[in-house]
Amino acid sequence: MKRSRFIAASVAMIATTGLLLSGCSAGAADTGEKQLTFMFRGGEDEKAAYTTAIKAFEKANDVNVKIIVTTADDYSTKLKAAIAGKQIPDVFYIGPGDVQAYVNNGVILDITDYVENSDTLDLDNIWDYGVDSYRFDGSLVGQGAIYALPKDVGPFSFGYNKTMFEAAGIPLPDPDVPLTLQEFVDISKQLTVDLDGDGELDQWGTGLNVQWSLQSFAWSNGAEFLNKDRTKVTVDTPEFAEALQWFADLSNVEHITPSTAQAQTLDTYQRWMSGQIAFFPVGPWDVSTYADLDFDYDLIPYPAGSTGESATWTGTLGIAVGSTTKYPELSEKLVEYLSADATAQQTLVDAGVQIPNLKDTADTWVADSTTQPANKQEFLDIVNGYGRALPANNTYNAEWYDELFTNIQPVLDGTQTAADYLKEAQPKMQAFLDDANAQAGIG
Amino acid sequence: MSTEVLRTKPRRSRLHRREHQVALAFIAIPLIGFLLFTLYPLLYSVYASFTSWNGLAAPTFNGIDNYIKMWNDPYFLKAMWNTLFMMIGIPIGLVLSMALALGLNRKMRGTTFFRTVYYIPVISSIAAIAILWQWAYNGDFGLVNQVLDLVGIQGPNWLADKDTVKPALIIMATWKGLGYSMLLYLAALQSVPRYLYEAASLDGAGTWDQFRNITLPMVRPVTFFLVVTSIIGGSQIFIEINIMTPLGGPEFSSASIVWYIWRQAFNNLHMGYASAMSIVLGLIIFVITVIQFRLNRRNQFSID
Numbered sequence: 001m002k003r004s005r006f007i008a009a010s011v012a013m014i015a016t017t018g019l020l021l022s023g024c025s026a027g028a029a030d031t032g033e034k035q036l037t038f039m040f041r042g043g044e045d046e047k048a049a050y051t052t053a054i055k056a057f058e059k060a061n062d063v064n065v066k067i068i069v070t071t072a073d074d075y076s077t078k079l080k081a082a083i084a085g086k087q088i089p090d091v092f093y094i095g096p097g098d099v100q101a102y103v104n105n106g107v108i109l110d111i112t113d114y115v116e117n118s119d120t121l122d123l124d125n126i127w128d129y130g131v132d133s134y135r136f137d138g139s140l141v142g143q144g145a146i147y148a149l150p151k152d153v154g155p156f157s158f159g160y161n162k163t164m165f166e167a168a169g170i171p172l173p174d175p176d177v178p179l180t181l182q183e184f185v186d187i188s189k190q191l192t193v194d195l196d197g198d199g200e201l202d203q204w205g206t207g208l209n210v211q212w213s214l215q216s217f218a219w220s221n222g223a224e225f226l227n228k229d230r231t232k233v234t235v236d237t238p239e240f241a242e243a244l245q246w247f248a249d250l251s252n253v254e255h256i257t258p259s260t261a262q263a264q265t266l267d268t269y270q271r272w273m274s275g276q277i278a279f280f281p282v283g284p285w286d287v288s289t290y291a292d293l294d295f296d297y298d299l300i301p302y303p304a305g306s307t308g309e310s311a312t313w314t315g316t317l318g319i320a321v322g323s324t325t326k327y328p329e330l331s332e333k334l335v336e337y338l339s340a341d342a343t344a345q346q347t348l349v350d351a352g353v354q355i356p357n358l359k360d361t362a363d364t365w366v367a368d369s370t371t372q373p374a375n376k377q378e379f380l381d382i383v384n385g386y387g388r389a390l391p392a393n394n395t396y397n398a399e400w401y402d403e404l405f406t407n408i409q410p411v412l413d414g415t416q417t418a419a420d421y422l423k424e425a426q427p428k429m430q431a432f433l434d435d436a437n438a439q440a441g442i443g
Numbered sequence: 444m445s446t447e448v449l450r451t452k453p454r455r456s457r458l459h460r461r462e463h464q465v466a467l468a469f470i471a472i473p474l475i476g477f478l479l480f481t482l483y484p485l486l487y488s489v490y491a492s493f494t495s496w497n498g499l500a501a502p503t504f505n506g507i508d509n510y511i512k513m514w515n516d517p518y519f520l521k522a523m524w525n526t527l528f529m530m531i532g533i534p535i536g537l538v539l540s541m542a543l544a545l546g547l548n549r550k551m552r553g554t555t556f557f558r559t560v561y562y563i564p565v566i567s568s569i570a571a572i573a574i575l576w577q578w579a580y581n582g583d584f585g586l587v588n589q590v591l592d593l594v595g596i597q598g599p600n601w602l603a604d605k606d607t608v609k610p611a612l613i614i615m616a617t618w619k620g621l622g623y624s625m626l627l628y629l630a631a632l633q634s635v636p637r638y639l640y641e642a643a644s645l646d647g648a649g650t651w652d653q654f655r656n657i658t659l660p661m662v663r664p665v666t667f668f669l670v671v672t673s674i675i676g677g678s679q680i681f682i683e684i685n686i687m688t689p690l691g692g693p694e695f696s697s698a699s700i701v702w703y704i705w706r707q708a709f710n711n712l713h714m715g716y717a718s719a720m721s722i723v724l725g726l727i728i729f730v731i732t733v734i735q736f737r738l739n740r741r742n743q744f745s746i747d
Contacts, residue, residue: 073685077709084498084714101712105499211690258583271583399711402690409605409693439497439712 036331039068039082039089040151040319041075049351053344057337063330083107088322090331091338096133096316096393099147100440103136108320112146114332121336125359127153127383133393134318139442140230141394148318149339152284152354155314155382156212158302159282159373161275163295164191164203173300175375178310181217181246184279184303188256191278205256206279207268210247210412211405213281215391216312218243221305225391225401226433231442233400233433236426243305244411244418252414283315284379288352291372299378301386314387355379396440400432491718498714509719519720521695522703525609526678529699532613532620533673537666539617540624545658547625548632558629562622569619573686576615577602580687602687605696612683612697624669631662667739671732678728681705700724 040050047069054065068089070078079092088107102108115121123131130150137144165172168191173179179187188205195202218225223240226233234240251257258271272280275295282290282299290297301310319338321331337344339357349356349365355376356362366376392398404425410416455463492509496502513519543561547554564572579586582600591598601611639657648656681701684691691698691706700720708717 077705080498080709101497101499105497107499397711402710405690407694409603 034063034327034330035066036063036091036325036327036334037066037068037089038334039070039079039092041070041072041093043071045351046348049347050338053338053341053347056343057334061330061333063327065334086324088324090322090325090327091319091334092322093151094134094148094318094320096141096318096389097395097398099134099136099141099318100394100396102320103138103147104440106323108147109323109325109328109331110145110147111149111321111332111335114329115146115149115336118336121340126150126340126357127359129153129314129383129387129389130316130318130357133316133389134320142389148320149335150357151317151319151339152348152357153314153316153383154283154285155355155379155387156216156312157282157299157378157382158216158279158312159297159299160279161272161277161295162298164275164278172298175298175300175378178220178301178304178308180308181303181305185250185254185256188250188278189254192256201258203276204258204271204278205254206250207257207271207277208247208250208281209268210408214244214247215388216302216310217247217305219311219388220302220307220309221246222307225404226395230395231433231437233426233429235404235429236422238419239306241417241419241422244422246305248411248414248418251412282373284355287372291352296372298373299375301378301381310386312382312387313390314383315390355383395433396436400429400436403429403432488718488721491715492722493719494715496715496718497712498708499712502715505715509716510723512716513720513723518695518698518703519700522691522698522700525696525698526680526700528609529613529616529680530674530677532617533670533677535613536617536620536624536673537669540621541628541662543621543625544628544632548629558626561625564619565622565626567619569682570686572615572619573683576611576683577687580611602697603693605693608688608692608697612680612687615683616677616680620673627665627669628662631665632658635661667735671735674731674735675728678724 038054040046042050047067050069051067054067057063058065075093079089082088094102094108099108103110115123127150130153131146132142133150134148135142135144135146160173162172170187170190173187185205190205191203192201192205193203194200215225218240221239221243223237223243224234258268268277268280271277273290273293275293282297302312304310319335321328321335325331342358342361345356345358345361348354349361356365362380366380368376392401395401407425408421411418411421491502493504493506494502495505495508547558547561580601582588582598582603585598585601587601588598599607601607635658639661640653643653643657679701680699684697684699684702685705688697691702701724704717704720704724707713707720
């Protein structure tokens with residue numbers, strides 16, 4: 001009797017601890033009702049938009065969706081901890097860079113069958129780039145079975161301060177023909193001026209962050225980060241060096257950016273928004289913020305290097321189904337809903353955080369002349385045409401790519417030439433890439 | 444006689460036994476918590492450090508490969524060095540907080556106000572503070588450089604220059620920790636018996652002699668505590684690094700060891716390698732702490 005009481009007490013204690021444990025894990029509570037967990041990242045706006053959208057899904061499908069939301073910074077750590085702890089959420093965001101590792105390790109489900117046989121989903125109405133980013137045939141990302149649908153696509157476009165051009169009497173750039181690098185520098189020089197005559201510059205041509213802008217100039221100059229089958233790092237070419245050198249010279253030689261070594265994003269982002277910078281990148285996620293600017297801006301293609309063709313990247317985030325889900329079909333349905341439901345999409349587009357995933361919704365959105373920027377078509381041109389994946393998106397991990405930027409500062413400061421630096425960086429990057437490919441079982 | 448009986452008879456009252464059992468059950472909670480959340484992960488990471496593990500699939504044993512890799516990894520050594528270098532802030536912080544505590548220990552108007560002011564950074568979120576200082580250090584129009592500009596100094600772009608990024612982080616960390624050390628020193632100062640000072644001044648000891656021979660030895664336990672905890676905390680510096688210099692700073696100059704471990708584990712899918720580095724870091728901290736306790740034992744003294 002005494003003993004049983006002791007055992008009862010212990011069991012109660014252990015049960016309490018157990019409850020605490022299961023509280024941390026996803027979907028442990030089994031109340032008989034169907035429950036899905038959806039893990040994503042985002043700010044308050046996104047959280048609110050998704051909460052509303054998901055309410056409708058819950059009602060229509062008689063299911064309870066448990067939302068786990070984190071900040072962008074925490075997301076990868078928390079998700080990977082959950083995966084390592086065998087608590088894979090039913091539905092969650094993945095980046096294209098994760099596809100290879102997640103598929104190889106059985107973390108996410110192949111949803112090709114569902115997607116191709118769905119009556120409610122029209123694949124042709126979603127951006128190819130968005131879907132292709134989550135295809136994987138076992139060796140290359142970009143082709144083969146579908147492992148996720150895009151949550152969004154993020155064409156990284158280029159903008160200019162229209163008001164500034166008009167005030168300076170400079171003809172507006174053609175929205176369809178890219179400026180040459182020389183034209184870009186020439187215009188920037190005209191716009192880098194001391195407006196109030198106090199001897200200090202207060203307006204600049206541009207101010208770009210190397211990590212997000214170098215790709216455009218390298219690609220349009222005919223350079224590549226990797227060879228076609230992603231086994232060789234190709235940054236040690238003359239075309240690449242030329243592009244990087246040109247980029248560094250914008251500050252050190254041409255002096256068309258805020259003072260040397262100060263090209264931190266924060267600086268120039270703030271300066272662009274206060275109307276002190278002529279040319280600056282514009283992502284769809286910026287559009288709602290830029291709506292409050294005191295000046296008019298519009299989109300143009302990125303200035304083009306030796307190929308004469310503009311180039312830039314398109315970001316994307318996907319929504320995948322965890323391999324351990326109890327309800328694969330319901331999970332796939334949720335993925336489809338979040339990615340391609342017309343009403344859900346409209347909610348997100350109205351919140352100004354992304355361009356529409358659906359081509360027909362996008363056409364209406366582009367045609368709407370009441371919202372800025374006027375040349376929204378540029379965003380779509382990038383997604384449909386010249387936008388590419390970020391170099392590390394299709395490799396097993398990004399270590400080789402991060403290496404390029406780790407020691408780049410001396411080039412930006414003008415104390416090392418781009419050619420010298422790239423020659424030094426290539427073998428180190430190659431070693432990391434070899435390691436990644438070995439882990440992925442290719443190369 | 445009665446105590447004798449109790450000792451020979453192990454039997455206790457029913458009430459006693461019941462209490463004993465309930466007590467055990469209560470102890471079970473933290474014990475199970477410890478086993479599950481501390482001991483098991485610890486042992487698992489020791490195991491993981493001998494495996495090639497990407498954190499997604501099952502680990503595969505690869506012997507001491509991770510430990511060999513570490514030795515040849517320039518970034519690991521650099522991150523270790525950076526972490527060590529940033530500990531310069533610890534002695535600086537101790538001296539400053541001691542000085543502050545001495546100042547605020549006087550009977551003056553406004554001391555409560557200042558004690559509160561210096562304590563505010565301690566209770567603020569480190570993430571919020573990191574973001575604020577990131578703005579302050581902005582090379583273009585940050586607060587720090589604007590102040591320097593007033594006295595005619597052209598400030599550097601603190602966080603983008605490999606020579607200034609570590610000092611910048613040290614200044615911030617010292618500032619943040621000041622209030623905490625100061626408060627402990629204040630408490631210690633107030634527990635120094637007044638008669639020691641009275642006796643010393645009767646013997647003709649000046650202020651400096653009193654400070655050196657009475658105050659410093661009497662607050663030594665607090666100094667010891669602060670040194671040990673700051674070194675442990677300092678070797679685990681992470682959040683401010685990750686927020687203020689997301690790529691580890693120019694040329695990896697501000698990457699701390701915990702930041703590098705985190706990056707390898709969660710960004711580069713090298714969980715096994717990260718575990719090995721954690722084990723090494725843990726051992727280093729353990730050894731340093733043991734040495735500190737050893738050294739401190741010699742310095743123990745008491746007054747009757």
